[in-house]
Amino acid sequence: MSWRGWVPLLVFLLLLVFLAVGLTLKPSEVPSPLIGKAAPAFNLPQLHQPQQTISQSDLAGQVWLLNVWASWCVSCRYEHPLLVELARQNIVPIYGLNYKDRRDDAIEWLRNFGNPYVASLHDLDGRVGMDYGVYGVPETYVIDAEGVIRYKQIGPVTQEVLQGTILPLVRELQG
Amino acid sequence: MTKETRGAARRWAWLAAAMLFIVVALPATAQVPPAPTPQATEMFQDPATLQRIKRLESELRCLVCQAQSIAESDSDFASDIRREINRMIAEGRSDDQIKAFLVERYGDFILYRPPLQTTTMLLWGGPAILLVIGMLTLFVVLRRRRTETVERPISEDERRRAAALLASQADSKGSSGE
Numbered sequence: 001m002s003w004r005g006w007v008p009l010l011v012f013l014l015l016l017v018f019l020a021v022g023l024t025l026k027p028s029e030v031p032s033p034l035i036g037k038a039a040p041a042f043n044l045p046q047l048h049q050p051q052q053t054i055s056q057s058d059l060a061g062q063v064w065l066l067n068v069w070a071s072w073c074v075s076c077r078y079e080h081p082l083l084v085e086l087a088r089q090n091i092v093p094i095y096g097l098n099y100k101d102r103r104d105d106a107i108e109w110l111r112n113f114g115n116p117y118v119a120s121l122h123d124l125d126g127r128v129g130m131d132y133g134v135y136g137v138p139e140t141y142v143i144d145a146e147g148v149i150r151y152k153q154i155g156p157v158t159q160e161v162l163q164g165t166i167l168p169l170v171r172e173l174q175g
Numbered sequence: 176m177t178k179e180t181r182g183a184a185r186r187w188a189w190l191a192a193a194m195l196f197i198v199v200a201l202p203a204t205a206q207v208p209p210a211p212t213p214q215a216t217e218m219f220q221d222p223a224t225l226q227r228i229k230r231l232e233s234e235l236r237c238l239v240c241q242a243q244s245i246a247e248s249d250s251d252f253a254s255d256i257r258r259e260i261n262r263m264i265a266e267g268r269s270d271d272q273i274k275a276f277l278v279e280r281y282g283d284f285i286l287y288r289p290p291l292q293t294t295t296m297l298l299w300g301g302p303a304i305l306l307v308i309g310m311l312t313l314f315v316v317l318r319r320r321r322t323e324t325v326e327r328p329i330s331e332d333e334r335r336r337a338a339a340l341l342a343s344q345a346d347s348k349g350s351s352g353e
Contacts, residue, residue: 133280
C-alpha cells in the first residue's frame with residue numbers, strides 16, 4: 001500500500017488524540033492568572049475575634065495555605081476532614097477565608113466539623129475573594145514566604161492532590 | 176403513533192432527562208449563597224451608560240456557568256461581577272480598565288473575545304490557515320483531475336464487450352417480465 005492509503009488512518013489517529021486531550025481537560029478549572037504573582041493585599045477581621053484584623057503582611061515570612069470556605073458550601077464538608085488532619089500534623093499553617101458567610105453560621109460550622117485554621121478571615125461581602133479570583137468554593141492557595149501565590153486548587157482538596165501536589169510543593173518551598 | 180415509536184420516544188426522553196441531569200448537576204460543586212445586588216437600572220439613569228454596561232456584560236464570560244455571559248447569567252458570581260462593573264463605572268473607569276481589573280483576577284478566560292497574543296495565535300489564525308489548506312487542496316485536486324481525464328478512444332475489443340453486456344442486460348430485463 002502506498003503512503004496515501006495511510007492518510008485516513010493518520011487523520012483518524014490525530015483526531016483521536018485531540019479528542020482524548022479534550023476529554024481530559026477540565027473546563028470548569030480556569031487557570032488562575034495569579035500564580036507566580038504576589039498574593040493580593042487584604043485586611044480583614046478575624047472570624048472569632050472581629051475586633052482583630054489580619055493583613056497579608058502579618059503572614060509574610062512563612063509558607064502558608066489559604067483555604068476559601070463557607071458554611072453554605074457543601075463540597076467544603078467533603079475536604080474538611082483532610083484539612084483537620086493536615087492541621088494536626090503541623091506541617092504548614094492553614095488560614096481560612098470565610099467567604100460570603102454569616103459569622104454565626106461559620107463559627108457553628110467549625111464547632112461541628114473541627115477547626116483546622118490558625119485563624120479565619122471574615123470576608124462577608126466577598127471583596128477579598130474577588131481579588132483572589134474566587135469563583136467557586138472551596139479553593140485553596142499555596143503562598144510562599146515572599147507572599148507569592150504558587151498554586152491554586154479549585155474545588156475540594158483531595159487526598160491525591162494533597163499528597164501529590166500540595167505537600168511536595170510546600171516542602172520544596174519550605175526548603 | 177405505533178408501539179415501537181412510542182417506546183423509542185420514551186427512550187429518547189430518558190436520554191434527554193439524563194443529559195439534562197448531568198448538565199444541571201455538574202456545576203453544583205461551585206455554589207455561592209444568594210445575595211441581593213443593586214441593579215444597574217437602579218444606579219444609573221443615563222441610557223448611554225446602561226447601554227455601555229449591557230455591552231460590557233455581554234462580552235464577559237460567567238466562570239461558573241461557562242456557556243453564559245455575565246449579562247445573561249443569574250448566578251451569584253455574575254451578580255458579583257455586575258456589582259463590581261457598576262461600582263467601577265460609577266467611579267468613572269474606562270471599559271479597558273474594567274476588563275483589565277477582571278482579567279487580573281480571573282484571567283483572559285473571562286473575556287469572550289480573547290486578546291491576540293502568542294498563546295492565542297492559533298485560535299485567531301486557525302480558521303485562516305484551514306481556509307488556505309482547503310483552497311490549496313481544492314486547487315491541487317482540480318488540477319490533477321484535469322490532467323487525469325484524458326480522452327481515449329475505446330478499442331474494438333472493448334466495444335464488443337460493451338455491446339455484449341448491454342445485450343445481456345436487455346435480455347434479463349425482458350425475462351423479468353417488463
